[in-house]
Amino acid sequence: MAPTVVSLQFSKIIDDVSGAEGPVFDSNGTFYVVAPGVRKDAKPAGQVVRIDLSSGQKTVLCEPQVNGDGGIPCGCQADKQGNLYVADMRLGILKVKPNGEFTQVARVDEGGRTMQGCNDCSLDYTGNLWVTAPAGDIAPSEFKMSFQESIGSIYCLTSEGKVVHLDTGLRFPNGIAVIHDANRRPVKLIVAETPTRLLLAYDIQGPGLVANKTKWAKLPDCEQEGGPDGMDFDDAGNLLVAHWGAGHIEVFGPDGGEPIKRIKCPFDKPSNVHFEPNSNIVYVTEHTNNALWKFQWENKGMPQYCDKN
Numbered sequence: 001m002a003p004t005v006v007s008l009q010f011s012k013i014i015d016d017v018s019g020a021e022g023p024v025f026d027s028n029g030t031f032y033v034v035a036p037g038v039r040k041d042a043k044p045a046g047q048v049v050r051i052d053l054s055s056g057q058k059t060v061l062c063e064p065q066v067n068g069d070g071g072i073p074c075g076c077q078a079d080k081q082g083n084l085y086v087a088d089m090r091l092g093i094l095k096v097k098p099n100g101e102f103t104q105v106a107r108v109d110e111g112g113r114t115m116q117g118c119n120d121c122s123l124d125y126t127g128n129l130w131v132t133a134p135a136g137d138i139a140p141s142e143f144k145m146s147f148q149e150s151i152g153s154i155y156c157l158t159s160e161g162k163v164v165h166l167d168t169g170l171r172f173p174n175g176i177a178v179i180h181d182a183n184r185r186p187v188k189l190i191v192a193e194t195p196t197r198l199l200l201a202y203d204i205q206g207p208g209l210v211a212n213k214t215k216w217a218k219l220p221d222c223e224q225e226g227g228p229d230g231m232d233f234d235d236a237g238n239l240l241v242a243h244w245g246a247g248h249i250e251v252f253g254p255d256g257g258e259p260i261k262r263i264k265c266p267f268d269k270p271s272n273v274h275f276e277p278n279s280n281i282v283y284v285t286e287h288t289n290n291a292l293w294k295f296q297w298e299n300k301g302m303p304q305y306c307d308k309n
Contacts, residue, residue: 015292069140175241176192190239277301278307
């Protein structure tokens with residue numbers, strides 16, 4: 001049976017955020033996005049941007065660069081101290097303080113291999129950061145990105161600071177999310193493989209340890225090139241997935257499979273979704289207009305690692 005198509009009221013908050021991605025609230029309720037599409041002198045110069053949601057005013061928190069190589073920040077998560085962890089396609093994993101100071105977390109993984117460029121990340125409730133890495137080796141290596149070649153990897157930055165290379169051979173791994181059990185223990189990792197329109201699942205066996213990769217869900221076909229991008233859970237266990245290129249947010253039940261609902265967007269390229277804390281308001285970044293929007297969903301969002309109890 002075809003999923004129900006839902007039409008909801010979307011409100012635009014701000015545009016002119018080049019390549020808008022990575023919406024996130026920190027532990028103090030401050031809202032951020034990243035602008036990976038900004039360029040200066042034909043070199044990457046992506047930005048982490050703070051947005052005042054009441055006025056739409058944006059402030060550049062930082063433009064990360066390391067040894068003269070500018071970043072392409074694509075995904076964000078917040079810890080309990082108000083710091084941001086940023087997945088960057090040129091610089092790997094960054095930690096950004098509330099004052100804009102940043103550090104490159106690692107250049108190599110624990111096995112000594114050069115980190116690959118990262119796209120999105122998810123913090124589980126125990127403080128482990130799970131990261132997708134669809135690009136080639138980070139700067140200063142020449143930038144490489146492919147939708148056709150299976151060069152992508154996934155990593156885990158454990159709460160103890162180890163960078164573990166979990167898997168490789170993925171075709172542009174993109175959005176990522178963690179399923180927890182009733183005791184708030186992380187049990188399953190969901191990874192979007194954009195060109196195949198698949199959501200893959202791994203059993204989480206511990207910090208930086210996964211096994212049993214399976215197909216968890218499949219997004220509907222569409223006429224344009226695209227597939228799953230960013231995602232976020234509601235508190236009923238449903239996964240909302242931005243379907244880049246299809247103009248929908250796909251809603252999957254707790255067990256995956258086929259979408260149970262499709263939220264129609266007023267744009268073609270939703271890139272990521274994120275719930276306001278303790279709220280049913282969903283913020284959506286998109287690439288059609290390089291804008292940030294919001295709508296109200298039927299459930300509240302699942303609590304985040306950074307949320308204050």
